[in-house]
Amino acid sequence: MSVPTIKHLRAFVVRGGGADYHDQGGGHWIDDHIATPMARYPEYRQSRQSFGINVLGTLVVELEASDGTTGFAVTTGGEPAAYIVEKHLARFVEGAKLTDIEKIWDQMYFATQYYGRKGLVVNALSGVDLALWDLLGKWRREPVHHLLGGAVRPELQFYATSSRPDLSKKLGFIGGKMPLHHGPAEGEEGLQKNIAELAEMRARVGSDFWLMFDCWMSLELNYAIKLAQRAHEHGLKWIEEALSPDDYWGYAELKKQAPRGMLVTTGEHEATRWGFRMLLEMDCCDIIQPDVGWCGGMTELIKISALADARGALVIPHGSSVYSYHFVITRHNSPFAEFLMMAPKADEVVPMFNPLLLDEPVPVQGRLGVGALDKPGFGVRLNPACTLHRPYTH
């Protein structure tokens, strides 16, 4: 069987949609006084968009093979990522066979290692890698989860991330992860508000529903320990991304000091097998949460997951729609998935990357059967109503 080669790689940007680091309208729960490292500056405390969380926007990577098969993927990266894809990464992709996924990854990573390794460059690399997996699936007419070894369970179960776990419970999710609203700069008063919010939600959802805090890198170690200790009274299941992603030492200490039974999680802003090896070998957390669009793509997530599996750690990828669903359903150490509630009031289930992807599946009563993932590749199409712009060529 002759394998087609990749003729064209194109990088596009598009505004709007694309989940939480993108343009949101006013009053959206995901941009309402969420604690961040910038919250030490009062002028940047109310809105993450005020300090530029949406400055990059979406990267769309499109591939076209010699037999006409096409594949694509979306991630976070915008014009700078498009530049890296067109001006640097394209040379390793065009002309390669569409099955050369490992070799392309290796060349993309080590050719950019001198200025990449994490962040924007690995986001761009991840976008190319996901597009390659979509292309391979489209060519083989198989869903990506088949290419990964197939489903180990008949359906996915989801927890939901939003400011309203009480509504998430009503919508059938197995748990609710709330953004932390007050960081150390707001002192004891802010800490008490955080705990009061948790207590209120616990009263609304009852004792069995999972409740978690997402701290989005906003805390320092002592505050995180205090928050964990006080939140323990209200059955907090896990404290997420409390510290800077680079503070491996702080995470290791937080995990030692966390109340028995409370989980420490992190990883959505970590990248590559090496970064996650550090988190795992320094015993920083109980659950790692790579974002497959940021950590190095599917090719790297496979490696990261094997490292975690060998140590009995769970891998619950940061919400990234179909790009994580196809992975989670194939791994025993990924027993559930995240769903990011992108409806402004968190009161209804809408596609995570809305409106970018047509046929994007969403959980129903907090579950998604494997049948919803059975289209070739990642099973989604770009919405033609979303205007793509190609800022660079090569």
Ligand SMILES: C[C@H](O)[C@H](O)[C@@H](O)[C@@H](O)C(=O)O
């Ligand atoms: C809602 C949180 O503050 C983040 O924006 C969220 O996207 C991420 O941290 C997550 O774990 O979903």
Ligand SMILES: [Mg+2]
């Ligand atoms: Mg998070």
